[in-house]
Amino acid sequence: MEDLNKLDKKLDIVNKMLSLAFKLCVVLGGAVLLFYCWGIGYFPQDVSVGDGLLFILLAIAFGGVYMFFVMSLTSLGILLRPLWHRLQRLFLLLLKGYEKVTGKETNYTPFVIEKGGIELLVFAVFGLFFIWWFSLSDIKVLSTLPMCTWGCALLWSSYQQNSREIDQLENKENVTEEETKRLARLNNFQPVALGIMLVIPLLIGGVSGRLLDGAMRLANVRADTATIHIKEPYVKYASEYGLQGLQSNFGSDYSKFEKTSILFNGFGKNIVIEAEGKDGRARLVVPSDHAYIVQR
Structure with a gap:
């Protein structure tokens, strides 16, 4: 009986994850389609019920492709954790030199990138492929997309770190008023962090136009x-x-x-x-x- 309860809980988690993924794909895909229509200066008119269903299917497809793109960049950023931390140590040395010369103290909070597992390697390889492929048409992508990998990895790491702190505060017996406020801020920040992570490659990656055009070609639009x-x-x-x-x-x-x-x-x-x-x-x-x- 206990095994059946565990299986039921796992199936419930999987069902919730699939439902969330479906909703994200629809929202992201719809945003991609609307962004593309805005870019060409035209929005569909007299859309039928069949067109509406086709729109939903294409939105799911576009959302899935874009989520895979974001996952690939995020995985690459996480696996590049040693590089980001070395660059941060170099920045901290320069920052200390600046403080000694100017006599001013700077408020800098060091970031921490979460460690990734070997399962991220496949996605990271695709992340490298995306950077190489987009750089063939625009060399500037070699600077913007690596920054996106760092940004996505940083936001995902912050999400994971905040999740652990939320669990600790929720399981704590005696919670102070300050900790209650802290818990509310963390819960409010979590969806914001995921939202920013999802739009970073589209807004500052320098590939939004080519990414949208490629998605539209695949859909024969x-x-x-x-x-x-x-x-x-x-x-x-x-x-x-x-x-x-x-x-x-x-x-x-x-x-x-x-x-x-x-x-x-x-x-x-x-x-x-x-x-x-x-x-x-x-x-x-x-x-x-x-x-x-x-x-x-």
């Missing part, structure tokens, strides 16, 4: 190169933006536009395209029933 056949009167609208089409086999009402980028496709009644015009890149919103996309 975005395509960098495609041929699109557009029907009148949107061919005339395209010409106003300097986009000149070619003769299309779909009929006299259509024009063919080659080497066109599909920025948004799959939700609502419109698609968003971008092509090279006379005055540079131009974007055009076209109803889905007035366009045929050919991808190669």
Whole structure:
């Protein structure tokens, strides 16, 4: 009977973890989609029930991919614990020298990165891969993403340290008023720490645009190169933006536009395209029933 109770508790914990992961994926994925739509300056219109379900599925997929990205950077940061602590010791030596020269005392609280297990090695390898892959298109990522690994590892370590202190205070028999206030502050800080850890790579990693674009390509919402056949009167609208089409086999009402980028496709009644015009890149919103996309 006791074994069944333990199994029931474990299953309950797993169920809660899966429920939390599902909610996080939906929230993160939805935020990613909205952030991408904001970036291209277009939000879906006339979304049907089916589109809504597709949105939820894509949100879960995007959220899962992004959480894996954050976990990889965090694991790499934790395994780089000796490096961060050596750099901190060097900083403390410089700080002592500064205090001796200026005669001013500085208030600096040393940080502690938690030790990680061997199970983090797989995620850390992916973290290195992400840094290398993103640096191929932007060398500045070699400075921003390593800082993100440190920030994520620091916040995760703070979360773990605070969790242990919360357990100690909650299990203490006689709690003072100051300890009660301390417990409330720690409980309020925990979700904030996780939230900041999740958004650090997206906000300061320098890869938000490429990360969002890559996620959209995987979902077939975005395509960098495609041929699109557009029907009148949107061919005339395209010409106003300097986009000149070619003769299309779909009929006299259509024009063919080659080497066109599909920025948004799959939700609502419109698609968003971008092509090279006379005055540079131009974007055009076209109803889905007035366009045929050919991808190669």
